[in-house]
Amino acid sequence: MLEIEIDGQKLEVPDGSTVMDAANRLGLHIPHFCYHKKLSIAANCRMCLVQVERAPKPLPACATPVTNGMKVQTHSEQAVTAQKGVMEFLLINHPLDCPICDQGGECQLQDLAVGYGASSSRYQEEKRVVMNKNLGPLISTDMTRCIHCTRCVRFGQEIAGVMELGMANRGEHSEIMTFVGHTVDSELSGNMIDLCPVGALTSKPFRYSARTWELSRRKTVSPHDSLGSNLIVQVKHDEVKRVLPLENEDVNECWISDRDRFSYEALNGEERLTKPMIKQNGQWLEVDWQTALEYAASSLRRVTDEHGAGKVGMLAAPYATVEELYLGAQLMRGLGGGSIDTRLRQSDFGLDGKLSGTPWLGMKIADVSKLNAALVVGSFLRKDHPLLAQRLRQAARRGTRVSALGVSGEDWLMTTHARVTVAPSQLAAELAGLVKAAADIRGVAAPAAAASASVSDAARRIAQSLIDDGARAIFLGAVVQQHAQAAGLHALAQELARLTGATLGYLGEGANSVGAAVVGAQTGLNPQQMFAGDLRACVLLHAEPELDAANPAAAVEALKRADTVIVMSPFKTGLDYADCLLPVSPFTETSGTFVSIEGRIQSFHAVVRPKGETRPAWKVLRVLGSMLELGGFRFDSSEQVRDEALSGATGWLPEYKLGNTASDVACATPAAVEGLQRVADFPIYRNDALARRAPALAATRDSAVPSARISTGTAQAAGLATAKRVRVRSAAGACELDLTLDDTVPASCVRVSAGWPQTAPLGALSGTLNVEAV
Amino acid sequence: MTFSLNEASRAAIDREVAKYPEGQAISAVMAGLRIAQEQNGWLTPEAIEAVATHLNIPPMAAMEVATFYNMYDVKPVGRWKITVCTNLPCALSGGEQAAEYVKEKLGIGFNETTADGRFTLKEGECMGVCGDAPAIIVNNTRLCSWMSREKIDALLDELK
Numbered sequence: 001m002l003e004i005e006i007d008g009q010k011l012e013v014p015d016g017s018t019v020m021d022a023a024n025r026l027g028l029h030i031p032h033f034c035y036h037k038k039l040s041i042a043a044n045c046r047m048c049l050v051q052v053e054r055a056p057k058p059l060p061a062c063a064t065p066v067t068n069g070m071k072v073q074t075h076s077e078q079a080v081t082a083q084k085g086v087m088e089f090l091l092i093n094h095p096l097d098c099p100i101c102d103q104g105g106e107c108q109l110q111d112l113a114v115g116y117g118a119s120s121s122r123y124q125e126e127k128r129v130v131m132n133k134n135l136g137p138l139i140s141t142d143m144t145r146c147i148h149c150t151r152c153v154r155f156g157q158e159i160a161g162v163m164e165l166g167m168a169n170r171g172e173h174s175e176i177m178t179f180v181g182h183t184v185d186s187e188l189s190g191n192m193i194d195l196c197p198v199g200a201l202t203s204k205p206f207r208y209s210a211r212t213w214e215l216s217r218r219k220t221v222s223p224h225d226s227l228g229s230n231l232i233v234q235v236k237h238d239e240v241k242r243v244l245p246l247e248n249e250d251v252n253e254c255w256i257s258d259r260d261r262f263s264y265e266a267l268n269g270e271e272r273l274t275k276p277m278i279k280q281n282g283q284w285l286e287v288d289w290q291t292a293l294e295y296a297a298s299s300l301r302r303v304t305d306e307h308g309a310g311k312v313g314m315l316a317a318p319y320a321t322v323e324e325l326y327l328g329a330q331l332m333r334g335l336g337g338g339s340i341d342t343r344l345r346q347s348d349f350g351l352d353g354k355l356s357g358t359p360w361l362g363m364k365i366a367d368v369s370k371l372n373a374a375l376v377v378g379s380f381l382r383k384d385h386p387l388l389a390q391r392l393r394q395a396a397r398r399g400t401r402v403s404a405l406g407v408s409g410e411d412w413l414m415t416t417h418a419r420v421t422v423a424p425s426q427l428a429a430e431l432a433g434l435v436k437a438a439a440d441i442r443g444v445a446a447p448a449a450a451a452s453a454s455v456s457d458a459a460r461r462i463a464q465s466l467i468d469d470g471a472r473a474i475f476l477g478a479v480v481q482q483h484a485q486a487a488g489l490h491a492l493a494q495e496l497a498r499l500t501g502a503t504l505g506y507l508g509e510g511a512n513s514v515g516a517a518v519v520g521a522q523t524g525l526n527p528q529q530m531f532a533g534d535l536r537a538c539v540l541l542h543a544e545p546e547l548d549a550a551n552p553a554a555a556v557e558a559l560k561r562a563d564t565v566i567v568m569s570p571f572k573t574g575l576d577y578a579d580c581l582l583p584v585s586p587f588t589e590t591s592g593t594f595v596s597i598e599g600r601i602q603s604f605h606a607v608v609r610p611k612g613e614t615r616p617a618w619k620v621l622r623v624l625g626s627m628l629e630l631g632g633f634r635f636d637s638s639e640q641v642r643d644e645a646l647s648g649a650t651g652w653l654p655e656y657k658l659g660n661t662a663s664d665v666a667c668a669t670p671a672a673v674e675g676l677q678r679v680a681d682f683p684i685y686r687n688d689a690l691a692r693r694a695p696a697l698a699a700t701r702d703s704a705v706p707s708a709r710i711s712t713g714t715a716q717a718a719g720l721a722t723a724k725r726v727r728v729r730s731a732a733g734a735c736e737l738d739l740t741l742d743d744t745v746p747a748s749c750v751r752v753s754a755g756w757p758q759t760a761p762l763g764a765l766s767g768t769l770n771v772e773a774v
Numbered sequence: 775m776t777f778s779l780n781e782a783s784r785a786a787i788d789r790e791v792a793k794y795p796e797g798q799a800i801s802a803v804m805a806g807l808r809i810a811q812e813q814n815g816w817l818t819p820e821a822i823e824a825v826a827t828h829l830n831i832p833p834m835a836a837m838e839v840a841t842f843y844n845m846y847d848v849k850p851v852g853r854w855k856i857t858v859c860t861n862l863p864c865a866l867s868g869g870e871q872a873a874e875y876v877k878e879k880l881g882i883g884f885n886e887t888t889a890d891g892r893f894t895l896k897e898g899e900c901m902g903v904c905g906d907a908p909a910i911i912v913n914n915t916r917l918c919s920w921m922s923r924e925k926i927d928a929l930l931d932e933l934k
Contacts, residue, residue, distance in 0.1 A: 166838045167838055169841045179819070179833040
């Protein structure tokens with residue numbers, strides 16, 4: 001520990017601290033631009049100059065290590081003169097355009113110029129002008145305003161993992177830019193907007209739409225991934241104008257993904273459903289709530305009476321709130337045995353009833369940073385869990401050995417210990433190889449399922465890393481959960497965890513997939529059984545089976561066959577199979593609760609009033625329950641629903657409810673598959689109803705029209721090396737797509753993304769595809 | 775415009791990479807850019823990208839370096855690039871006049887190329903031979919000292 005005195009206050013700081021760290025601990029503010037606690041030290045803005053006793057000149061607080069007995073003055077005459085001098089230099093080339101600058105009112109330069117700037121400029125010469133750059137659909141630039149702090153560059157290098165922006169040229173000609181013709185495509189790029197201390201990088205969708213002081217700030221929780229990122233939603237005239245991160249070191253740190261940040265556009269979009277609608281004689285009619293609810297209740301009642309509640313089902317998105325799912329489950333139960341489920345994308349339900357609790361991450365999110373080794377199985381990590389990927393990336397920089405076993409060799413932008421990329425059908429073989437390797441290292445007999453597995457060098461490396469001392473974990477991603485052998489793969493992973501001593505965890509799919517399981521919203525028939533069976537009445541809560549189901553083609557078939565389909569959604573969706581649309585609130589217009597993958601219970605309030613005649617879904621379900629004269633719907637507030645649903649738990653789910661240990665599940669055996677196997681991902685902005693409808697996100701490269709992606713070798717073997725456009729056929733249907741050569745796709749596989757209407761006719765997410773040139 | 779590093783260039787870059795610890799290929803970026811420039815005459819964006827790809831670094835990281843140092847040419851140059859030092863010691867010893875004389879002889883200004891594509895004139899930074907002022911460097915490699923009018927005449931004649 002070192003002793004330091006800043007502005008007369010003494011404190012002790014750990015070795016290696018900088019003067020800035022020490023000042024922050026005392027709550028003293030030293031003006032700065034380039035310094036950021038999460039980024040490396042650049043010390044290039046020079047704004048944080050302070051006076052250090054016995055130093056011949058002012059020193060930058062952010063880059064000066066504390067020495068024992070150091071005495072620092074942050075507001076002495078010398079320090080302030082230096083800071084004012086720096087400010088004068090910074091303002092020389094900075095345009096005086098605050099009134100038309102989007103950053104005005106929330107600009108660090110503006111704020112500090114009030115304190116350190118002169119009232120007029122001594123600089124009479126021409127100011128420099130810098131051409132704006134096209135960084136893509138999310139970030140708008142005004143490069144003349146740039147003060148070259150390089151926060152955006154360092155963010156790319158260190159946090160996002162890819163250096164997309166850089167500082168070209170030298171001295172007065174320095175400019176922040178991308179490589180010729182490139183855009184900023186990182187899934188975390190929006191954070192650069194927050195980091196930019198001036199108005200050089202601003203939000204393109206938000207541009208010129210509001211001033212910071214007109215906005216009210218409200219807290220909420222992101223519905224887009226299972227992390228539960230904390231958000232600040234900024235609101236003007238009951239409209240969401242912007243979404244920013246709310247710092248929570250244990251969850252999202254100070255970042256959010258672009259999906260969290262920009263999908264709000266959908267909330268104000270054209271596709272919003274604002275009035276209840278009923279289909280009569282093939283015509284959609286706008287009706288009032290009373291009529292719509294009576295219609296919905298009577299059709300549910302009629303189907304139940306005619307066919308029994310076993311033919312009634314509710315399918316909810318995994319980002320429906322705890323309250324909605326609990327009341328949905330109540331409704332189905334009240335009808336006398338209806339089914340409810342949220343796992344639309346799953347196709348193997350062999351783990352149902354065999355797990356020791358609700359599948360979860362197996363640890364706290366913050367503990368992911370402390371892992372010594374991690375194996376991620378079957379995940380499009382960066383796109384499915386952008387911020388968890390970020391956390392692992394930081395961990396990898398500090399030495400965590402991150403390994404991957406998956407169906408895509410996409411760059412995770414981090415140093416990986418070992419990577420194995422195989423066709424989906426080979427995941428079982430590779431996991432068995434890992435189990436065998438672990439057993440060999442431990443010197444014990446491998447379980448029967450893995451006894452004859454072949455062990456690759458990579459498998460040995462991974463197994464060793466999972467056995468070595470320290471915290472280590474095995475995470476199962478969406479590919480495993482959606483896999484046709486999900487239960488068998490789980491059993492293998494569990495064996496691996498047992499042999500290595502690593503913690504087994506799930507990277508859950510939706511914001512509330514843990515909550516859904518806990519409140520009983522996965523009971524009765526599973527989605528596959530519902531679609532395959534004789535479903536007569538179906539309630540869709542936020543869900544869009546035409547894109548989200550494990551087999552969209554079969555799902556739509558089943559829904560069209562049903563007598564009644566009631567859609568509860570914020571959007572006009574399902575017009576071709578539904579007969580009643582009830583406009584319900586998206587996450588910004590309802591109070592609710594999400595339980596994240598770490599079991600963290602986060603409740604939130606509505607941030608805006610429901611649009612049009614939209615009503616919170618929990619209230620709609622409450623009314624439906626009462627109209628159907630079912631018991632258990634007497635709630636006055638969503639808090640009451642939550643307390644009953646979660647048995648009064650707040651903060652964290654009790655540990656006993658969570659568990660990833662399955663008993664009595666057979667290990668998967670590798671299946672021999674002939675032909676090209678489908679690798680299906682849900683692209684980052686095709687993953688939920690909101691993100692799909694956000695125009696800015698739809699314009700990004702991640703939202704490029706789906707193509708059939710195939711490795712060069714496989715293309716040659718299949719005679720497709722020169723094909724441009726192909727017809728892709730599955731057992732269920734066919735579609736025509738562009739062919740892209742992509743060597744991250746494993747051999748004898750073709751990657752066709754799900755979540756798009758273009759590829760929905762192909763049906764199942766797995767299986768073989770026939771690809772021929774057209 | 776396409777560009778690919780030829781075999782000799784790739785081998786030369788790999789030799790440079792081998793000078794640094796493993797995983798530090800980025801340290802060879804300056805050498806890599808020099809080698810690509812020697813192959814191509816100047817650094818097109820494609821050439822910069824090719825070097826970055828070869829070193830497995832982000833293209834922008836190579837671009838930063840290529841645009842920072844003035845001996846890398848990110849715009850086309852003529853057959854002979856004449857760089858005249860006009861930093862203070864040279865300027866005090868006739869560097870400016872030397873530059874004026876070259877301009878007059880070639881009929882071009884700084885950062886311009888003669889119509890026949892033979893000469894490009896650049897204003898240079900200190901070449902470390904202030905004692906030899908005025909200094910001129912040809913194609914980044916041939917350093918010429920005490921460049922009087924006569925010596926400039928001789929140099930330009932020789933390069934024709």
